[in-house]
Every structure is written in C-alpha cells, then in structure tokens.
Amino acid sequence: MKDLLLLYYQKYRTYFVPLTILVVTIFVFFNIFMPQVSSIQEKLSQLGNKADDIERLKKNLNTIQSFPTENLDSNLSTVFTALPSSKDILSIYLGVINAADKADVTISGFSLKVGTLYSKKKTEVEKTTPALSASLNVNGGGASLTEFGKELQNTLPIAELKHMTLSQNTGTYEISFFYKSYQDTFNPTRSVVEVLSGAKLKTIKRVQGGQQ
C-alpha cells in the first residue's frame, strides 16, 4: 500500500503545485470574492434606498421651509374647530346657536347623546368618522326652518343632518356632529409633508365661511 502511494506520488508530484494553486484559487473565490459580491449587491440596494430617503427628506424640508406661515395658526384653529379632536360639546352648542341666529329661529330644545351608542343606521360618513348625535326642537317660520337646516350643515363643527321633521312653526332635527382624534405621528425619515392642494385650500375657505 505504501509502495503504491509512493508510486502515485512519484508519478503525479509534478502536478502538485498547479493543484495547490487551484485549491487556493477556489478558496479565494468562495471565501473572499463571493461574500464581497453579495455585500456589494446589498450596499447598492441600501444606496438606492438612501437616495430615495434623501430625495424625500429634501422635498419635505423644501415644503416645510416654503410653507407660508402667516395664516398657519389661524387655519389650524379653524380646521380643529371644524373637526375637533374630541367631543367638544360647547362648540357644538355654540354652532347650533350661531345657525339659529343666522336663520332667525329660536331653539326650544337641545339634547346631545354624548356616550357612544350602538346605532344600526349609520350613515356612510359615520362609518369612518365618529360623531355626536344631537336632537333639536326649533320654533320659526316655514322658510326659516328650512334655512336653519341649511345653516346647520354649514356651521362648525361640521355636521350631517340626518332627519328633519317640519310643520308650520316648529321643526325637529337630528344631526350628527363629527370629531376625530388626532395623534402627532410625524417621523422625519418616513412621513411625507404635503403642500396644500387646491382642494384643501378650497376646504379651508369653505370651513372659514361656516365659521363666520
């Protein structure tokens, strides 16, 4: 056996050096080159993501810096009056009084369902935005009563008139006043700061009209 190995060694010893070089080459290929290739791929993908992040952040910064500040606080106050972040009973009451003044009617009854009640008949809006239901009894002339219903829809906080019964001098109204909680979830690297679109600017004007 030993002689046989010796014979093979004698016969193939000249191939030993190329074979060793080949083994080292394979080692270098799998242990140095391949890991570097996968690392390069990963880094390229990370670079792409970072480029997107930078672009988004630059856009955000640009939007923030160029956003007009003069009406920011008043607009913010208006939109939070239009859609409060909590059940704001006082502003609802003031809104009703304001609408009654505008329509020239008198409120003879006002009740608010403050607790969350199970309601089978939720309108489309109520399915997505929570609301407080109010019942109103109102005295006034026929046209004033209709006008009052219209004013309720235009008043702040924003509301949806669900049911209305009118007779010659009295009217009863069921109305939902909307609110929606707000949580500050701004994340500099993920959030997108938007400029106010035309539709949003129109909405500001519309709710400002309701505030007057």
Added chain:
Amino acid sequence: MRQEINLVLQKQGVKKEIRKAFVWSVGVFIAVFAISIISIIVSAILSLQLKNRENEINNIVGQIRQEAEKTNKIMALNERLGSINSVFTQRIDIIDEFLWILSQSPANLGFRTAEVSNESISFSIESDDLVSINTLLDRIYNLEKTSAKVKKADVLSFSKAGEDGNIYALQLKFQIL
C-alpha cells in the same frame, strides 16, 4: 535507439503539459485574486458612499427637527383637511334634496308638514287651488319616470279638508337615491 527517442519525446510532452497546467492555474488564480481585490475596493467605496449619504440624511433630519413646531402644524393641518374633505364628500345634503323636490311644485303651493331623511322625503300640502295640485301631480309622475334622484314617488293620500270643504290636502312620499 528509437525507443530512447520515444521516451525523450514522451517526457518532453509531459513537461509541456505540466507547464501548461501551471500557467493556467496561476492565470486563474491571478484573475480570481484580482477580481477579489477589485470587489473589496468597490465594497469599500460603496461603504464610504453609504456613510456619506447617512450623514446627509442626518443633516437634513436635523434641519427638519429645527422646524419641528411648524412641521407638526403642517402635518396636523393636512390631516384635518383630509378628514374634513372625506366628510364633505361622503355626507348627504338632505336639505338640498328637499329643496329640489319642493322646487318641482308650483310657486303658490307651500308645504304644510315635511319629514326628511337620507332615504325618503315626505310632505303634505293644503291648498284650494286644484289646478296647481294637478300640475304638481303631473310633475311628480314625470319625476318618477325621468329623474335619477327619485327612486319612487307615492301619493299617500288626497282628501278634502277644511270646514267649508274647499281645501284639498295632499300627502306625498319620495324615496330618494
């Protein structure tokens, strides 16, 4: 003599083969080593670029954080306006529907009682003007046939009212879409 020549030639052939194998193995090794070095350099360059971009991100985030108060206000304004817009687009304006139905009746007919919801509108009319009532009924009949807003229109009752019997009372109900 011939055998010796053959042996020498065979030995030379083997040597040539070994040299060829050596050259090939060294060549492949150099190639693999070279691309490995290149990949290490590329990887290092990419790491540097990554670090630079991260620094750039931190720099911009720092600038945004300096404007945190304004940013929060803008975010809040956008969120509220989005929610308000969604309420405006989803809610049904029953007053408009009611006024539109009323606009179909002749000018001298005013409603006496009305009940309006997002599914139906019913109202009653009292008048001594039978012609106007008839005009209204005609229009309602057309509305039911032609209007996309009205699903169904019903005359609930038509009666004579009042002490002298000259007042006519009409009760109508519209199912709206």
